[in-house]
Amino acid sequence: MLVLGVETSCDDTAAAVWDDGTVRANVVSSQDELHEEYGGVVPEVASRDHQRLVVPVVQRALEDAAVDAAALDAVAVTHGPGLPGSLLVGLSFAKAFAQGLDVPLVGVNHLEGHVYSVDLDPPAPDRPFLCLIVSGGHTELVRVGSDFQHDVLGRTRDDAAGEAFDKVAQLFGLGYPGGPAIDRRAARGAPTFQDFPRSRLDDFDFSFSGLKTSVLYYLRDRSDAERERLLAEHLDDLCASVQAAVVDVLVDAVRHAVGETDAEQVAVVGGVAANSSLRRRMEAVGDDTGIDVSVPDLAYCMDNAAMIAQAGAQRLAAGHASPPTLDVESNLQL
Numbered sequence: 001m002l003v004l005g006v007e008t009s010c011d012d013t014a015a016a017v018w019d020d021g022t023v024r025a026n027v028v029s030s031q032d033e034l035h036e037e038y039g040g041v042v043p044e045v046a047s048r049d050h051q052r053l054v055v056p057v058v059q060r061a062l063e064d065a066a067v068d069a070a071a072l073d074a075v076a077v078t079h080g081p082g083l084p085g086s087l088l089v090g091l092s093f094a095k096a097f098a099q100g101l102d103v104p105l106v107g108v109n110h111l112e113g114h115v116y117s118v119d120l121d122p123p124a125p126d127r128p129f130l131c132l133i134v135s136g137g138h139t140e141l142v143r144v145g146s147d148f149q150h151d152v153l154g155r156t157r158d159d160a161a162g163e164a165f166d167k168v169a170q171l172f173g174l175g176y177p178g179g180p181a182i183d184r185r186a187a188r189g190a191p192t193f194q195d196f197p198r199s200r201l202d203d204f205d206f207s208f209s210g211l212k213t214s215v216l217y218y219l220r221d222r223s224d225a226e227r228e229r230l231l232a233e234h235l236d237d238l239c240a241s242v243q244a245a246v247v248d249v250l251v252d253a254v255r256h257a258v259g260e261t262d263a264e265q266v267a268v269v270g271g272v273a274a275n276s277s278l279r280r281r282m283e284a285v286g287d288d289t290g291i292d293v294s295v296p297d298l299a300y301c302m303d304n305a306a307m308i309a310q311a312g313a314q315r316l317a318a319g320h321a322s323p324p325t326l327d328v329e330s331n332l333q334l
């Protein structure tokens with residue numbers, strides 16, 4: 001089955017061609033430069049850029065895959081959660097494209113897309129498995145069963161892990177998105193330089209807003225000269241310290257959940273799963289506990305349409321095609 005995946009939930013315009021489990025093309029056009037000067041995504045700017053990019057990005061995916069549109073069997077598209085204006089561009093395009101080709105349309109939950117990104121790198125974990133979704137907008141620990149049953153064990157009560165990286169990076173003057181910049185600098189720094197808080201809640205919920213506030217106060221409570229010196233001489237150490245605080249919390253939560261649920265397989269997905277320290281530490285969890293740990297290829301951690309096609313194809317196989325009245329659901333949950 002040949003499936004076109006379309007993803008426009010936030011600031012990346014993405015299209016992919018999926019061929020029975022093989023990704024034949026995966027095109028992502030990032031708008032990072034457009035939003036960098038504002039320190040975050042500007043919804044109006046994002047949707048206008050999706051309008052400009054969606055057709056060329058889909059064309060490019062079809063070309064890369066050497067596939068004629070007429071050969072497609074289905075179109076899978078993200079219909080939530082995300083920015084309403086951004087989602088609407090992808091969904092309107094996908095509806096029209098599917099109708100023109102007379103093939104089924106299937107709406108995909110962006111978070112389910114992240115979960116199913118683990119299946120893009122064989123071997124796919126058996127169900128049920130424990131999945132940590134860590135991205136720019138979400139931090140959730142989920143038990144993924146068969147038949148699209150997702151049992152949410154816990155989620156963040158305030159900021160997402162990626163949001164914490166982005167906000168701290170902003171305080172450090174590192175631009176947007178902040179995660180990759182902090183990761184690069186942290187590789188050269190000392191994680192023990194500053195002990196930032198690791199908030200541990202009773203259940204499987206997370207909280208990252210205290211970390212951002214702690215970094216804010218750490219910088220604010222110093223003289224201008226001292227702050228400048230710290231940022232000039234110890235930025236790598238500060239990045240390593242912040243990264244260690246986030247990663248410690250995530251890894252501890254997974255270890256705790258493995259103990260409580262007898263999970264035999266664990267996956268970590270979403271943009272923050274690209275973090276090199278988190279990837280290493282999760283590998284170590286696998287070595288210590290003997291459970292299988294899956295972290296998708298870097299290209300499938302960040303927003304992409306291959307994961308949307310993967311989830312969409314599985315939904316279609318289970319008979320879940322969407323009606324032409326499918327609408328965007330900006331607050332859609334798992």
Ligand SMILES: Nc1ncnc2c1ncn2[C@@H]1O[C@H](COP(=O)(O)OP(=O)(O)OP(=O)(O)O)[C@@H](O)[C@H]1O
Pocket residue numbers: 009010081082110114134135136137138161162163165166177178179180183270271272273274275276301302303
């Ligand atoms: N190497 C990295 N280390 C830490 N964080 C990273 C890294 N690479 C990307 N990120 C973070 O990942 C986030 C982007 O992930 P993703 O694209 O999945 O989020 P999103 O789609 O905006 O949100 P959601 O999936 O929750 O709707 C950003 O917050 C970014 O800073």
Ligand SMILES: [Mg+2]
Pocket residue numbers: 110114135136270271302303
């Ligand atoms: Mg995402």
